[in-house]
Amino acid sequence: MPDISVRVKLVKLLIQLHYQFLKLDLRNVEPKGYLSILLQHCWALVRSSSEKGSKNEIFTRHARLILWVFAALGLGSSFAAVLGVSKIASFWRQKGSLNNKLHSAGKSQLLLNGTRELLISEGSKEKKVVVTSTEKDQYEHDKYLFKNLERDVRSQLFNSKFLQQLNVISTILIPKFLHKNSLMLSSQIFFLILRTWLSLMVARLDGQIVKDIISGRPKRFVFDMACWFFIAFPASYTNSAIKYIQRKLSLNFRARLTRYIHDMYLDKRLVFYKTTFDNEATNSIIANIDNSITNDVQKFCDAVTNVFANVAKPVIDLVFFSIYLRDSLGSIGVVGIFLNYFLTGYILRKYSPPLGKLVSSRSSSEGDYYNYHLNMINNSEEIAFYQGTNVERTKVNNLYDKLMDQMLLVDRSKVEYNIVEDYILKYTWSAWGYVFASIPIVLHTWTSEETSESANMKEFIMNKRLMLSLADAGTRLMHSIKDISQLTGYTNRIFVLLKVLHRVHDSDFDYGMVTSSDEAELNSTSTTVVQKSAAAIRGTIQHDFNGIRFENIDVIIPSAAGTNGVTLVKGLTFQIPEIINLEPSSSKHASLANIRDPLDQSRLMNRGMGSSLLILGPNSCGKSSIERILTEIWPIYNKNGLLSIPPTHDLFCVPQRPYFIQGGTFRDQIIYPMTYEQFYEKGYKDTQLVQILCEVRLEYLLKRERGLNYFNAIADWKDVLSGGEKQRMNFARIMFHRPRFVVLDEATNAISVDMEDHLFTMMKRCRFNFISISQRPSLIKYHDYLLELTNGTDWSLKTLGSDEVILSIENEIDSLQQKLTNVKEWERKKDELQAKLALV
Numbered sequence: 001m002p003d004i005s006v007r008v009k010l011v012k013l014l015i016q017l018h019y020q021f022l023k024l025d026l027r028n029v030e031p032k033g034y035l036s037i038l039l040q041h042c043w044a045l046v047r048s049s050s051e052k053g054s055k056n057e058i059f060t061r062h063a064r065l066i067l068w069v070f071a072a073l074g075l076g077s078s079f080a081a082v083l084g085v086s087k088i089a090s091f092w093r094q095k096g097s098l099n100n101k102l103h104s105a106g107k108s109q110l111l112l113n114g115t116r117e118l119l120i121s122e123g124s125k126e127k128k129v130v131v132t133s134t135e136k137d138q139y140e141h142d143k144y145l146f147k148n149l150e151r152d153v154r155s156q157l158f159n160s161k162f163l164q165q166l167n168v169i170s171t172i173l174i175p176k177f178l179h180k181n182s183l184m185l186s187s188q189i190f191f192l193i194l195r196t197w198l199s200l201m202v203a204r205l206d207g208q209i210v211k212d213i214i215s216g217r218p219k220r221f222v223f224d225m226a227c228w229f230f231i232a233f234p235a236s237y238t239n240s241a242i243k244y245i246q247r248k249l250s251l252n253f254r255a256r257l258t259r260y261i262h263d264m265y266l267d268k269r270l271v272f273y274k275t276t277f278d279n280e281a282t283n284s285i286i287a288n289i290d291n292s293i294t295n296d297v298q299k300f301c302d303a304v305t306n307v308f309a310n311v312a313k314p315v316i317d318l319v320f321f322s323i324y325l326r327d328s329l330g331s332i333g334v335v336g337i338f339l340n341y342f343l344t345g346y347i348l349r350k351y352s353p354p355l356g357k358l359v360s361s362r363s364s365s366e367g368d369y370y371n372y373h374l375n376m377i378n379n380s381e382e383i384a385f386y387q388g389t390n391v392e393r394t395k396v397n398n399l400y401d402k403l404m405d406q407m408l409l410v411d412r413s414k415v416e417y418n419i420v421e422d423y424i425l426k427y428t429w430s431a432w433g434y435v436f437a438s439i440p441i442v443l444h445t446w447t448s449e450e451t452s453e454s455a456n457m458k459e460f461i462m463n464k465r466l467m468l469s470l471a472d473a474g475t476r477l478m479h480s481i482k483d484i485s486q487l488t489g490y491t492n493r494i495f496v497l498l499k500v501l502h503r504v505h506d507s508d509f510d511y512g513m514v515t516s517s518d519e520a521e522l523n524s525t526s527t528t529v530v531q532k533s534a535a536a537i538r539g540t541i542q543h544d545f546n547g548i549r550f551e552n553i554d555v556i557i558p559s560a561a562g563t564n565g566v567t568l569v570k571g572l573t574f575q576i577p578e579i580i581n582l583e584p585s586s587s588k589h590a591s592l593a594n595i596r597d598p599l600d601q602s603r604l605m606n607r608g609m610g611s612s613l614l615i616l617g618p619n620s621c622g623k624s625s626i627e628r629i630l631t632e633i634w635p636i637y638n639k640n641g642l643l644s645i646p647p648t649h650d651l652f653c654v655p656q657r658p659y660f661i662q663g664g665t666f667r668d669q670i671i672y673p674m675t676y677e678q679f680y681e682k683g684y685k686d687t688q689l690v691q692i693l694c695e696v697r698l699e700y701l702l703k704r705e706r707g708l709n710y711f712n713a714i715a716d717w718k719d720v721l722s723g724g725e726k727q728r729m730n731f732a733r734i735m736f737h738r739p740r741f742v743v744l745d746e747a748t749n750a751i752s753v754d755m756e757d758h759l760f761t762m763m764k765r766c767r768f769n770f771i772s773i774s775q776r777p778s779l780i781k782y783h784d785y786l787l788e789l790t791n792g793t794d795w796s797l798k799t800l801g802s803d804e805v806i807l808s809i810e811n812e813i814d815s816l817q818q819k820l821t822n823v824k825e826w827e828r829k830k831d832e833l834q835a836k837l838a839l840v
């Protein structure tokens with residue numbers, strides 16, 4: 001029975017090992033009671049005080065080691081259990097929240113609290129991602145945090161401004177004490193401590209193993225090797241856990257910061273449009289805001305988690321190792337080590353280049369270079385027509401050279417620093433390490449005059465390992481000076497970005513107006529924030545009106561001059577329709593976006609006759625600016641100005657340049673700004689879109705391609721469709737959404753006269769109230785009113801068909817007939833001149 005004998009031998013060996021290393025007798029112990037007896041015994045050993053150097057002290061040490069390992073395992077598994085429970089809880093929460101749903105639209109749904117749930121495919125499975133939107137109150141609260149730190153900062157290490165900026169941003173990254181991210185941060189600290197403690201264990205084992213080999217003790221050697229392999233498990237797990245948590249934390253920070261920015265940048269206050277008016281709009285961070293939101297946020301999150309790990313790791317190491325080393329090196333040794341650190345820190349700080357500033361400029365250059373390429377792609381056809389390749393190449397090469405210079409500058413500035421760093425950290429420190437590690441041995445040999453090689457070797461190996469780990473910790477701490485310096489640059493960029501976004505998002509945004517108090521603030525050195533005059537923009541806006549009304553509005557170009565800026569039109573007053581039903585426009589009944597059948601004629605009959613206004617005027621007189629005021633993207637500066645506008649869903653403004661959503665299908669272009677999900681949710685059908693395309697005479701696009709499948713085709717529609725087709729797509733959008741009020745800015749200038757006639761007749765037939773902006777008087781016949789702007793700030797409003805207009809048209813006919821009578825005389829003169837020319 002060889003199996004039984006092997007088993008018996010193994011059990012005997014185990015019992016023997018337990019006795020030898022823990023003085024634990026396991027002979028009469030049942031296997032199931034083994035663990036509790038082992039732990040009780042170890043605990044009793046640790047609690048009993050044993051004399052230094054006695055055999056009991058060794059048993060106590062072993063017991064302490066075992067208890068620590070169990071504690072680490074216990075904490076690790078409880079952490080895993082907490083994670084598991086929270087995962088299950090969040091699964092049930094998500095499941096419960098399905099009852100809360102407002103919209104269910106295929107792959108994504110909007111819940112009542114504004115949270116969006118997305119279904120993302122992961123291989124064969126579908127994963128649910130919950131995107132919570134930032135509460136509006138949060139922005140109002142945070143606005144003040146950013147306002148108070150408005151002054152520009154020089155990026156310096158340990159600059160308190162840097163810490164203050166980081167502190168303000170941290171409220172976004174970790175909004176409350178008991179948050180997922182703070183839990184992750186604590187677990188990272190836990191694993192960092194565990195890692196340091198395990199390194200200590202390894203250092204001691206290392207020395208012990210060398211001692212076992214030198215003094216020829218095979219049993220102890222086997223036991224120590226077993227411990228070595230045992231410790232290797234938690235040690236390797238800890239290292240990968242630290243790396244994973246760091247990466248996850250960085251991604252969590254990035255997700256929170258990006259959502260915070262997106263929610264503020266893309267909401268009803270139209271921050272994405274208004275940032276161009278801010279007084280920091282030319283700052284490269286705002287000028288390349290796309291780069292700041294995409295790249296800088298990611299770099300900042302990576303840098304902040306890196307710095308945390310790079311500082312926390314060595315600091316924990318330093319504390320633990322120095323406490324341990326104090327026993328063997330004495331207090332003077334430890335003080336010597338720390339003096340060495342401070343001296344090194346001081347020297348390195350002196351040679352450290354201004355990396356914060358340098359990385360910030362590098363980031364700006366990267367943004368400029370990237371943006372120029374983007375601009376070239378967007379305008380490739382125009383550049384090709386102009387044959388502007390040479391100019392573009394020169395410009396893009398210059399930007400690339402500038403970027404390369406910035407990159408080289410960062411690398412070059414590091415060279416000198418790296419030389420000093422290497423010399424001190426790699427060579428001087430290891431030399432000091434040997435000196436300090438040998439101190440106790442030399443002292444012991446001198447005082448006791450007897451040498452035990454194995455004991456000395458153990459002491460030396462252990463101290464050397466600890467010294468090297470300590471040196472390594474110090475090195476990492478010194479290296480992190482560089483990382484902190486870079487982090488100051490990224491923090492400043494993110495802070496400026498958030499500060500500007502908050503300023504523009506503010507309901508009192510002043511469009512970059514510089515007041516006298518601002519100038520005083522710029523010139524003064526005091527840090528007190530001077531309050532701006534809140535009454536800079538004083539016009540009134542009335543929402544949910546049953547028409548469009550301008551009353552005494554001065555159209556002024558927003559600028560730093562504010563009220564004193566360039567006035568395009570003075571005291572503009574008009575209203576459509578002329579007779580307003582005073583009943584407020586109810587969102588449910590009045591909105592034709594709710595009509596299931598876009599061509600439902602019976603509903604159209606309920607919307608009144610429809611009224612139309614033509615705004616005529618020369619170039620740059622301010623026609624489109626009236627549309628900008630109407631859509632609230634430009635402010636009304638004058639106090640007596642009153643703007644009354646219908647609810648958002650009743651107003652549809654067509655811009656001068658047609659817009660097509662990138663990467664969208666043909667359907668997406670027609671239904672814009674409705675999403676594909678809303679389209680199906682509201683019960684629309686593709687056949688209704690076909691009807692609309694027939695109305696605007698674009699149905700041939702479907703015939704040319706793959707019929708109804710063409711609605712799913714994705715293309716670069718801006719380039720695919722011709723100028724006239726793009727403008728007819730605008731009319732298709734109007735026919736789809738059926739708003740009550742439409743503003744058309746030069747919407748038919750690329751369309752043939754017969755098609756223009758068809759489209760305007762269609763607008764009249766469908767009883768839209770519309771305002772057309774144009775330079776062509778030929779459009780007069782489709783409108784009820786005419787608003788004429790002159791080159792100055794004057795304007796005149798006429799009712800078309802009124803005596804006044806008829807008289808003015810008759811006058812124009814008279815003057816033309818007068819001119820026609822002179823034609824014969826002019827022709828005679830022309831013949832005379834040509835005859836003279838022939839003689840010459």
Ligand SMILES: Nc1ncnc2c1ncn2[C@@H]1O[C@H](COP(=O)(O)OP(=O)(O)OP(=O)(O)O)[C@@H](O)[C@H]1O
Nearest residue numbers: 557568617618619620621622623624625626656775
């Ligand atoms: N964001 C802006 N910043 C500064 N000036 C602007 C801005 N937008 C428009 N302007 C200026 O306002 C003036 C009026 O512009 P607007 O677009 O209203 O002219 P328009 O009458 O529609 O001209 P056009 O018939 O050529 O389209 C122009 O001189 C233009 O340069």
